[in-house]
Amino acid sequence: MSDSSKRKRPLVAENRYRGKSGAAKSTAKPTASRRKKPAAKKRAARKPRRGGIIGFFAAIVRWILRLIWVIFSRTALVGIAVLALIVGYFYTTLPPVEELLDGRASGSVTMMDREGEVFAWRGDQFGGAVTAQNVSPHLKNAVIATEDKRFYRHIGLSPRGIASAIRINLSEGRGPLSGHGGSTITQQTAKLLCLGEPFDPSSGMTEAEYEADCRRGSIKRKAREAVYALAMEAKYDKDEILSIYLNRAYMGGGAYGAEAAAQRFFGKNAATLNPAEAAMIAGLLTAPSTLSPTSNLERSRNRAATVIRLMNEQGYLSAEEAAVAQANPAELSDAAQARAGGYFADWVMSTGPEFFTRNTTEDVIIRTTLDQRMQKAAEDGLKWVFDNKVRPGSEAQAAIVVMSADGAVRAMVGGRKTKVSGAFNRATQALRQTGSAFKPFIYAAALDLGYSPNDLVTDEAYCLNIPGSGQWCPKNYTNRFIGQTTMTNSLAQSLNIPAVKISESVGRETVSTVAEQFGIKSDLAAGPALALGASESTLIEMTGAFAGILNGGSSVTPYGLIDLSLRGDNEPLMGTGGGIGERVIQEDAARQLIYMMEKVVSEGTGQRAQFGGRQLAGKTGTTSAAKDAWFIGFSADYVAGVWMGYDDNTPLKGVTGGGLPAEIWRETMQRVHEGVPPKPLPLMPPAPAQVIFEGDSIATAPEPAAPPRAAQGGQGGLIDQVLRDIFGGGGGSGGAAAPAPNAGDR
Incomplete structure (x- = not known):
């Protein structure tokens, strides 16, 4: 019993293996030591925090910065995501490159x-x-x-x-x-x-x-x-x-x-x-x-x-x-x-259908009548005259149209500045009084009624009473009278009084009808001054009307567009809207008129237009106070018209249709006809002359017993007799007030 108190204490885990316990202890110490060292280093690495007020505010700043960074980074991520979505949306809307x-x-x-x-x-x-x-x-x-x-x-x-x-x-x-x-x-x-x-x-x-x-x-x-x-x-x-x-x-x-x-x-x-x-x-x-x-x-x-x-x-x-x-x-x-075709291209665009020209949504191809050689000839001819014949600094303008007898326009100059686009085109847009350039239509009407180029008319003092306006007494450009003369010479010398007499004889309505049918679309004067070119017209209208004379008396519609098609199409959508139209006067009458107009160039007021020994015909024109000067004429191949004047109607100084306009016409047509063989005009000479001119004197040949149509003035003249029968001793029918009586030209 006494031994029970001495019982051994129970073994614990660390004592179970005594032989190893020492080793375990010996190894445990260093391990504990190693665990403590990193903590010590960490503590040593840390910066000591500041205390007090400074440390407090520093902490707040650090917290704010951290907050800003978090907000910014996350906002950026959201923004990038939104941007990616928007870019992706636009990406899906983009069509193929070809479109x-x-x-x-x-x-x-x-x-x-x-x-x-x-x-x-x-x-x-x-x-x-x-x-x-x-x-x-x-x-x-x-x-x-x-x-x-x-x-x-x-x-x-x-x-x-x-x-x-x-x-x-x-x-x-x-x-x-x-x-x-x-x-x-x-x-x-x-x-x-x-x-x-x-x-x-x-x-x-x-x-x-x-x-x-x-x-x-x-x-x-x-x-x-x-x-x-x-x-x-x-x-x-x-x-x-x-x-x-x-x-x-x-x-x-x-x-x-x-x-x-x-x-x-x-x-x-x-x-x-x-x-x-x-x-x-x-x-x-x-x-x-x-x-x-x-x-x-x-x-x-x-x-x-x-x-x-x-x-x-x-x-x-x-x-x-x-x-x-x-x-x-x-x-x-x-x-x-040429700055995209200049005046001619502008005119062609204005003559075509608007939905295929000015407002087209398609790509359109237009074939035109333009001859670039003739275009350059017109531009060079105009420039030569203004460089050599016109005083420096002059603001006078000029325009030119060249066309074939069927109305196909080959060249167009609408002003002195030729390298323009969208500018005012004096060849197609300017309405100007025609002056004596209108007279061929008077003689065309007379010849078509049976008059002859050799019929006589007296150039003498002459007056008409115009109701509401009083007495109107036209005069010649020279203020002189030459007495009895032929219709041919009246036109060649651009005499005003014979032109008025013939116009009154055949009837103003007849003259107006002939002019309109030849292509003069502008309103024509109603009074006797119609004969002196009181009406207004454009150069392209007048040139087209003269082309009708050259082609034998048929009307002409000037045109520049041959056909129009869409790019890629083989067949045109439309053809030309111009060309030769209906007959206006008989072919014989047209040939007789060409004969008379040839005398204008060979013997009359248009002699400066002559070049190269070619047969040429034409007519000069100068309006009242010389505000406009014209020369329009033709060879057997081409018709050309020239107008000269001021845009503000300032009178020209020393310029008549037979002067600078005739010279511009000559310089242009001379260049146009380079390489073109000469051809005779299709003219019909009249019967032998009854009157021979020598300056202002007249020698009358023996007169036939009964001339078929003696359009003579003075005693016994048919025209004068008709006027006396109608008006009673030279009176006149009603009409619009006339311009100055000396309108006309040389």
Whole structure:
């Protein structure tokens, strides 16, 4: 029992393996030691927190910064997600590249001359789709060097470019978004696409307002533009974006896209442009209207020189290539120099149907009657006379029309400034008094009624009483009378009194009807002054009427449009609206009139029009107070009309129809007939003359016993007798008040 108190204590876990307990203890100490060391190091690494006020505020700042970072990072993540969604939306709305190459809302008109050569354009011209791969590499490089030199390295936006543009705008005193935009080519293309919003005519906006709205520089618009540019970069590759840009960009002169610009300015394809030409087109992108070479060639060349320098600096041209391009600037084609066809093209556009010309939504091809050689002849002839015969500084104007006998207009000059488009056309728009140029229609009416070129009429003092206006006494230009003379000589010398007598004899209504049927559409004077050209008409009307005389007495409608078709169609939609019409006077009468008008040029007031020994016929005309001077005439091949005067009706000084207008006509027709063999006029000589002229004296040949029609004045003259029978001793019928009695010409 005594041993029970000495029982051993129960074994605990650490005593079960005595032999190992020491080892365990020995290893446990170092482990505990190792556990304590990192904590000590951590405590040593911590910076002691500042206490007091400074520590409190430091803690607040740290908490605010942490809060800002959390908000910013999470907002950024949300913004990126939203941006990705918007970009994705725009991505889904972008069509295939092919549908974006032609973005015009209206169509174009291309005009071809009689030889099939393009000479003019109107409307929004699109020469055809090009790609970045098939245009001239010089053009591609010039556009990149000028518009966006990092185009192939950015994702559609250029922060560096935007920052630079803002800095420049602020330094120049503008708003940050006014002026330089810093836009990449992708952003500019997005703007050209109007961010995918097509023009809607029913919106109440004009197309110009729509385009202006697309180019607004507001912050909201810029943001949308940037997103749209990112979507384009995701949808298309770089060359596709550049292709859209090269096709849709406006290049000035009505040309949209590189191909249209190349054709319009240089008459060649965009694939064949040399460095100088490519630089000029690329330079237009900055300000296409003001830099257009057809507006200011020198300014356009200066801009091209800057583009060439940029191409050299960026490695697209060697120093030698750049020097060659600078020394040989781009030259405009003949058509471009003519500034899109000038007066003739404007006139053709006005004569065609509006929905195929001025307001076309299609690409239209018009074949015309224009002969570019004759057009140059008319322009050169006009210039020669004004350079050599007219005093420097004169503001007198002139107009020319050249046509064939069927009314096909071959050349047209509507004013002294020939390289214009959309200008006032004095050949087709100016209504001017015709003066003695109207007299052939009086004689046409008489000849058609059976009068003869050799019928006699007396040039003497003559008066008519006009109800409401009193007595009217016409006079000749020279204020002299020559007595008895033939109708042929009356026309050749442009005598006024015989013209009035013949007009009164055949009847004013008859004369007016003949003139109207020959193509004078303007209102004709109702009184006796009709015979002296008191009526107004246009040069093209008068020239067309004279063409009717040349073709044998049939009316003519002047025309310039041969046929009209849509691009790509083989069959024309419409043909010409002009040509020879109905007969006005008998062919024999027309031939007799041509005979009389030939005497005007060979012996009368139009002698200055003679050239080359050709048979020529025509008529001079000078209105009251010399406000207008005319010469209209023809050879066997062509008819030409010339008008000269001031736009404000200032009287011409020392100019009559037989003077400068006849000389302009001669210089023009002489050039027109180069290489054209001479042909005789289709004239019919009359019976032997009854009256021989020698200055102002008259020798009368023996008169037949009963002349068929003696249109003589004075004693026994048929015309005078008729007038006495009707008016009672020389009275006149009613009519409009006449102009000054000495209207007429030499």
